[in-house]
Amino acid sequence: MLVDIHTHKQTESDNPSIRNLTFSEAEKFFSTDRKGLFSVGIHPWFINEYSKETIENLIKWVKDERFFAIGECGLDKNVEIPLDQQILVFKEQIQLSERVCKPLIIHCVGCFNELFDLKKELNPVQTWIIHGFRGKPELAKQALKAGCALSFGEHYNSESVWVTPLDKLFAETDESSITIVEIYNQLATIKLCNIDDLNAGYVLIKSYLKHIIT
Ligand SMILES: [Zn+2]
Numbered sequence: 001m002l003v004d005i006h007t008h009k010q011t012e013s014d015n016p017s018i019r020n021l022t023f024s025e026a027e028k029f030f031s032t033d034r035k036g037l038f039s040v041g042i043h044p045w046f047i048n049e050y051s052k053e054t055i056e057n058l059i060k061w062v063k064d065e066r067f068f069a070i071g072e073c074g075l076d077k078n079v080e081i082p083l084d085q086q087i088l089v090f091k092e093q094i095q096l097s098e099r100v101c102k103p104l105i106i107h108c109v110g111c112f113n114e115l116f117d118l119k120k121e122l123n124p125v126q127t128w129i130i131h132g133f134r135g136k137p138e139l140a141k142q143a144l145k146a147g148c149a150l151s152f153g154e155h156y157n158s159e160s161v162w163v164t165p166l167d168k169l170f171a172e173t174d175e176s177s178i179t180i181v182e183i184y185n186q187l188a189t190i191k192l193c194n195i196d197d198l199n200a201g202y203v204l205i206k207s208y209l210k211h212i213i214t
Helices: 023-029 044-049 052-061 083-100 112-122 137-145 158-163 180-191 200-213
Strands: 004-007 017-020 037-040 067-076 104-109 128-130 149-152 169-171
Touching: 004 169, 004 200, 017 067, 023 037, 023 052, 044 067, 044 083, 052 083, 067 083, 067 112, 083 104, 083 112, 104 112, 112 137, 137 149, 137 158, 149 158, 158 180, 169 180, 169 200
Parallel strands: 004 017, 017 037, 037 067, 067 104, 104 128, 128 149, 149 169
Antiparallel strands: none
């Protein structure tokens, strides 16, 4: 099972994926009985578009069994929204993740120190997955030491993949057209392991499904 932990596309593949929904997609999806596993969150780029009602919607949908993870959420230094405001909205989603016991899919651009500080301050137990990780191995090691997991997509630094232990290593297609199988093959080549050994995504999904069924 080659889990795609973060994609914006609807895939026809037999491999399970966590599809990221926009708020308007979520509005439609959670009122139907369509199957699948999804993530929804307030992305730092779009914080200004949201209101109190947005968080209320998120709290309503998050109870749905198909709602697997909160995200993308996080911090981005390249947007004009002040970092204080981004941190506030991110914190609300961290607290929600802890309250409902669901992982976080994190978007982080240039704010890794702030991210690690939040991790230390709030000491969360839920899995934090930094998605689309492209950083150098030094940054990967820092993130791992802080207790984060890393997800690799089409573009990544091979040495960072190499230093990431298998239980913290996830794979994603995000918005790219490369297949998840291709990404897993590349990662397995770097890790000098069998493709089936790259099972962090599968383990996370399995423990989630067990938890909602029992
Ligand atoms: Zn994405």
